[in-house]
Amino acid sequence: MTGLLKLQDVKMYFRVRKGFFRSVDVKAVDGVSISLKRGETLALVGESGSGKTTLARVSLRLLKPTSGRILFDGKDITDTPEKELRWFRRRAQAIFQDPYSSLDPFMTVRQLVEEPLILHKIGSVSDERLELVVRALEDVKLTPAEEFLGKYPHMLSGGQRQRVGIARALILKPEYIAADEPVSMVDASSRAEILYLMRELQEKHDIAFLYITHDIATARHFSDKLAVMHLGKIVEFSEPAEIVENPLHPYTQALIDAVPEPDPANRFRERKSVMGEPLSPANPPSGCNFHPRCPYAMEKCSKQTPPLIEIKQGHYVACHLYPGK
Amino acid sequence: MGQSNLLSIDGLRLYYRSARGVVRAVDNVSLTMRVGEALGIVGESGCGKSSLANAIIKFLPPNTELYEGSVVIDGVDVVKLDEDEVRRRIRWRVVSMVFQGAMNILNPVIRVGFQVAEPLIVHAGASREEAFRVAREVMRRVGLSDDVFNRYPHELSGGMKQRIVIATALIMSPKLVILDEPTSALDVSIQAQIMNMLKRLKRELGLSMIFITHDIALASDISDRIAVMYAGEVVEVGSAEQVLLSPHHPYTQKLIAATPRLRGPKPDFVPGQPPDLTSPPSGCRFHPRCPYVMEKCRHSEPPSIVVKDGWSVKCWLYAGEAG
Numbered sequence A: 001m002t003g004l005l006k007l008q009d010v011k012m013y014f015r016v017r018k019g020f021f022r023s024v025d026v027k028a029v030d031g032v033s034i035s036l037k038r039g040e041t042l043a044l045v046g047e048s049g050s051g052k053t054t055l056a057r058v059s060l061r062l063l064k065p066t067s068g069r070i071l072f073d074g075k076d077i078t079d080t081p082e083k084e085l086r087w088f089r090r091r092a093q094a095i096f097q098d099p100y101s102s103l104d105p106f107m108t109v110r111q112l113v114e115e116p117l118i119l120h121k122i123g124s125v126s127d128e129r130l131e132l133v134v135r136a137l138e139d140v141k142l143t144p145a146e147e148f149l150g151k152y153p154h155m156l157s158g159g160q161r162q163r164v165g166i167a168r169a170l171i172l173k174p175e176y177i178a179a180d181e182p183v184s185m186v187d188a189s190s191r192a193e194i195l196y197l198m199r200e201l202q203e204k205h206d207i208a209f210l211y212i213t214h215d216i217a218t219a220r221h222f223s224d225k226l227a228v229m230h231l232g233k234i235v236e237f238s239e240p241a242e243i244v245e246n247p248l249h250p251y252t253q254a255l256i257d258a259v260p261e262p263d264p265a266n267r268f269r270e271r272k273s274v275m276g277e278p279l280s281p282a283n284p285p286s287g288c289n290f291h292p293r294c295p296y297a298m299e300k301c302s303k304q305t306p307p308l309i310e311i312k313q314g315h316y317v318a319c320h321l322y323p324g325k
Numbered sequence B: 001m002g003q004s005n006l007l008s009i010d011g012l013r014l015y016y017r018s019a020r021g022v023v024r025a026v027d028n029v030s031l032t033m034r035v036g037e038a039l040g041i042v043g044e045s046g047c048g049k050s051s052l053a054n055a056i057i058k059f060l061p062p063n064t065e066l067y068e069g070s071v072v073i074d075g076v077d078v079v080k081l082d083e084d085e086v087r088r089r090i091r092w093r094v095v096s097m098v099f100q101g102a103m104n105i106l107n108p109v110i111r112v113g114f115q116v117a118e119p120l121i122v123h124a125g126a127s128r129e130e131a132f133r134v135a136r137e138v139m140r141r142v143g144l145s146d147d148v149f150n151r152y153p154h155e156l157s158g159g160m161k162q163r164i165v166i167a168t169a170l171i172m173s174p175k176l177v178i179l180d181e182p183t184s185a186l187d188v189s190i191q192a193q194i195m196n197m198l199k200r201l202k203r204e205l206g207l208s209m210i211f212i213t214h215d216i217a218l219a220s221d222i223s224d225r226i227a228v229m230y231a232g233e234v235v236e237v238g239s240a241e242q243v244l245l246s247p248h249h250p251y252t253q254k255l256i257a258a259t260p261r262l263r264g265p266k267p268d269f270v271p272g273q274p275p276d277l278t279s280p281p282s283g284c285r286f287h288p289r290c291p292y293v294m295e296k297c298r299h300s301e302p303p304s305i306v307v308k309d310g311w312s313v314k315c316w317l318y319a320g321e322a323g
């Protein structure tokens, strides 16, 4: 596995107006560094508003970061003008959360999956493209493909629609796919099926995946590396098994405690959860931005921002409870 | 246990007309519920959970093709009442409902406290002062501070909006509250807070509730009993212990195995596609997706087999064992 995508100290601030004269910076992503190798899945886990989608959009250069660098296959694409990005647009793809709204309801499955080919001028004749479409549908197990070609999105189940979304992303043979909550709208009982499929395709085509989710339980099973994001920052990073067995950051611990498992004893006890409401990136707390919700907050937590440091081999955490070596 | 039945549903059907044919959304459902109990209803998207909830309060769309059976709540059969009587006697005061996605349809230009109080003014003829007083009290019960009363929906987080919707359902002290996917749009930590709040209400007020979700793990967080729905039918119902610890129906087994657990094996899934309710599969409706399918499953409908008192399963695998 070799390095493919690198984000270096990326910040993405959105300037939003507040009243007539004032504007504030929403620090959606605030100093994040990640790297992804070919064939590897990095899960990005965090609550709503933590900046996951924004980070994915930056990684696809759909947004130009406020600061920091984006490197893809060794090339710095942070400021590359759009017209010089065609090669990148082909090699990096996205899968979106909502299969209902991300597919044009008036296009057939064939048209939907074929569209990226036309946009990128691949396959000169229709027959050539049809063959690629059929192969992509077979890849995502929409078989027999002939049966699906003429269908419209409303004729498909949630899981089937998401497969169409995956086929669309896959048909250009990308090396990197950012999958933003790809199964959160899919039925709970079919989620694993889609995730297994993505895993299989990844191995087959050696694709690097950014798997964005708020569900740490699926992240545990379907990723190679796991990053926990809170209010624009990565607060913990390691291998998924290590994070689940040995979570260090209080926020990670709370996320883990909050996951329900099907246990009839649950109803007799309170579920643990993070205190209070999620905080706002428009007005992030000082120091460790988790401190207003942290059960272990100390004096210095509101004053100093803890850096992300390696506490154990391959296990990074940003918290003053772990002063490092 | 000496507790009386709050609700008994028998042979309930709700079919819709559609361009593709008649949708058999609720098909011969029978269930009972005791006072103070939480009944979880779980099943995949489109299996008829919301339709069952609507059938219980006789909230029927204009394209209803068939509505029959009985729903006896508090001694009254809702199916037999006319719309006016249901409105006067049942909804809000006996059974209230938190509709799926309700937090997104709060009126944006009305202060949330007024929205909570409204049913009391409209349906019980309470004075504004009295209704506001009760609304403040109920809002406190669901964990909202007093200053929330005068805010507008856009000034609230998702979790707070969901609490508002729940407060509204509680305002007339109903005997039964139906909650349709009340937390599915929320983050796990907020979801956990709302579930803890519901548990407290159940404990402190003895509130009976029907909790609808496609997530069986979430159902286990509150349910005393669980009913598993598949393609318009209840395929297994029993206590939380029975259904979760020794699931009998192959679909229940798959649903439980499909839950991603932090520790433990990788999740399984239910293979194949959900059936079309305009032409559900013959015999056992689950047969095209069932790992144990037998010849007779394809053409004859399995009976509901009582495993133990209060625990039944609709599957041929258990037809020989029934006592």
Ligand SMILES: Nc1ncnc2c1ncn2[C@@H]1O[C@H](COP(=O)(O)OP(=O)(O)OP(=O)(O)O)[C@@H](O)[C@H]1O
Binding pocket: A014, A015, A016, A026, A027, A028, A046, A047, A048, A049, A050, A051, A052, A053, A054, A055, A214, A281, A282
């Ligand atoms: N274009 C924008 N302008 C202003 N603020 C924005 C913009 N895009 C995102 N934000 C804000 O940045 C923060 C992070 O948003 P983002 O969508 O990245 O979070 P997320 O982790 O993907 O959340 P979710 O789980 O809800 O999808 C939020 O507070 C959001 O409101």
Ligand SMILES: Nc1ncnc2c1ncn2[C@@H]1O[C@H](COP(=O)(O)OP(=O)(O)OP(=O)(O)O)[C@@H](O)[C@H]1O
Binding pocket: B016, B017, B018, B023, B025, B043, B044, B045, B046, B047, B048, B049, B050, B051, B052, B061, B063, B100, B214, B277
């Ligand atoms: N008014 C209606 N007219 C026609 N068909 C309907 C109507 N309402 C629901 N249906 C159909 O009835 C079936 C059951 O729908 P219902 O909404 O009860 O399912 P559900 O279990 O609540 O699903 P979800 O988990 O997605 O909320 C589905 O096939 C749905 O498309």
Ligand code: SF4
Binding pocket: A249, A250, A251, A288, A289, A290, A291, A292, A294, A295, A296, A297, A298, A301, A306, A318, A319, A320, A321
């Ligand atoms: S730095 Fe302090 S406030 Fe932040 S997570 Fe660690 S202990 Fe809690």
Ligand code: SF4
Binding pocket: B249, B250, B251, B284, B285, B286, B287, B288, B290, B291, B292, B293, B294, B297, B302, B314, B315, B316, B317
């Ligand atoms: S009746 Fe047959 S097909 Fe249906 S669940 Fe039982 S074994 Fe499976």
Ligand SMILES: [Mg+2]
Binding pocket: A052, A053, A054, A180
């Ligand atoms: Mg997002």
Ligand SMILES: [Mg+2]
Binding pocket: B049, B050, B051, B100, B180
């Ligand atoms: Mg529903």
